[in-house]
Amino acid sequence: MSNGPVLAIENLRTYFFSRSKQAFIRSVDGVTLHIEKGKTLGIVGESGSGKSVTALSTMGLISAEPGVIIGKIGLKTETVQKNLLRDLKDHVKINMSTGRIMSVYKDSLGWQKKINRLMKGIRGKEIAMIFQNPKLSMNPFSSIGKQIAESILLNTSISNRNEAKDKAIYWLEQVKMDSPRLRYYNNPYGLSGGMCQRAMIAMALSSEPSLLIADEPTTGLDATIQSKIVDLLAHLKTSFGVTTMLISHDIDVIKSLSDNVAVMYGGTVLEHGPARTILTSDYKYKHPYTAALLSSIPSQEHIREKKKLQVIEGDVLDTINIPDGCRFFERCNKVTDKIKEQCEHTEPDLREVFPGHKVRCFRFFRT
Amino acid sequence: MAALLLLGVSFVVFIILFLSPGNPFNALLKEQAATGAVSDAAKRGLSVPSSWYTQYLSWLGNILKGDFGNSIQTGLPVLSEVIRVSINTVYLTAGSMIMTLVLAVPIAVLSARRGLTPTNWFFTIFTYVVSAIPVFWFGYIVIYISIHQFGVFPLASSSSSQGWSWFHFMLPVIVLGLGNGTISEVVRYLREEMSRVFAEEYILTARAKGASIWKHSFKEGFLLPITEIIASKIPFLLGGAVVVEQVFSWPGMGRMAWQAAQYRDYPLIMGITVVAAIIVRMGSLMQRVVQIMVNPRASRE
């Protein structure tokens, strides 16, 4: 395998047009991140920071009109190497002013067709996805086994129905579903949320994807089930080593599964680096937002030691009126007089401050 | 359930007939000075029960024995007559239901998938206009055009000697299919259901695994709403059939009902009522069967 990341997103921007406000919601506004082969990248960030939109953009599943996606999503696997947004720009006319999009004309039909062409053989086959709400994410009118077998028939070299069925049962075993042979015939209605999520995971893995995107795979589940699913994901990670993009609010989930972490805020990545440094509270190069996030989320440590939780002051960023300067400026408690001017008026770039560790903060560099 | 429904329907129709002016004897005896005395004598001669409830009960009792009585006008047994013509009505209504769906389904599917583009918007408006056309008016226009432009007299009865021709069959079907007033509703309902299902999370999953969203949305987005529409529109189609059959002299149940009403042919009206109610009932039965078949709560082994 050639080197280089499996997924490299560069300056991804996904905007939605809000009719009521006659303005663009800049849900994802300049995301840059990459995932190395066999590694898991955890994406954390408050609700609304654009995590799901990043994932869906990667899958070419943004269908809202007239949404716009620009930037570069480079996918590099054993069989495919391409920019998943290639030539999409041909279908949109964008008026830019001072680096921001002012207005957009979009040929939606052509755009959608192009996306479908670009994603053919990618969706399901190269990139598989797991969603937050397992019970709603499986088709209620079909058995889970059939749905897994369908994915196998579509996305692997297996083309025989019986073989696909055996393979589906194999994957149900791999996700530790009890009595997989019987469960094969169950509709989602007959299963608990946890079992549905196992089936979802089995379905995603069954196509043997080069990249797995898991968007909040544990959030919709009960606490006890959550930890079981995390254990399962950890086990699968060691046995299959699938390259994974793992999205979660839950720092503990991220901590136990990720090699690298990207911290998102207001549609952009504020920090990107190894999990073990980013997630330890006393690491030197740390974005103030990450620090605040770590202390605002009850980790096992907090609960054990009854530490007082810190709340991040202020509101989540308004993604319509993004400020000129650092997106976190309003809420930042680490601004010093020396850099204040700069923080308020210029947006810092995501810069490497230590090998493999990038931060978007003027505390660590000057423009 | 079904028996109760039939009982209720027949009872209501019976009461309406009883309360409406005119009676079969006057209609029957209209040539011979229909005075009260003659009519009463006829009643006595035919041993008709005197009060309305004894009349109804005796009718009901006979029905349970499978005897629907004889037509007052023609003297033929009601049941076999109604069944004979009901086949024609089933052809007409089924044909026009298919006609309605052939028009409505593509419009609904396209606008559910692509949104209200100018083309879809135009077609949707078109269905609203079509639905507003009164069916009898539409029927007469079609007959007028057919006579004056093509020189063909498009009445079903005129063709009975040479058997059915496609032309005679299709015209009433098209008229009822377009003019039954349900197209816009079918489009709207199907579009809403499909759009709702397309937005379901499991459809996103289907797209994410590269599967066909049509396949995955078929049961909830198409099969269920379509059977529901068909079941709920059967009464409207039967109502429209009365008019269309009359306009085109189509030898069906609707035309028979119309004539029976004019002759105050009570046994025939009651017989048609029961058969029509059974047809409507079969529509909802079919819907139930489909619902049970695709029920997500039932795991099939």
Ligand SMILES: Nc1ncnc2c1ncn2[C@@H]1O[C@H](COP(=O)(O)OP(=O)(O)OP(=O)(O)O)[C@@H](O)[C@H]1O
């Ligand atoms: N189809 C859409 N149309 C308009 N706005 C959208 C659409 N999808 C997402 N958004 C907006 O984009 C922003 C980012 O949403 P996103 O779902 O990516 O957040 P998230 O980080 O995944 O949050 P959460 O943790 O709650 O899942 C939100 O403000 C959301 O309202």
Ligand SMILES: [Mg+2]
């Ligand atoms: Mg999300």
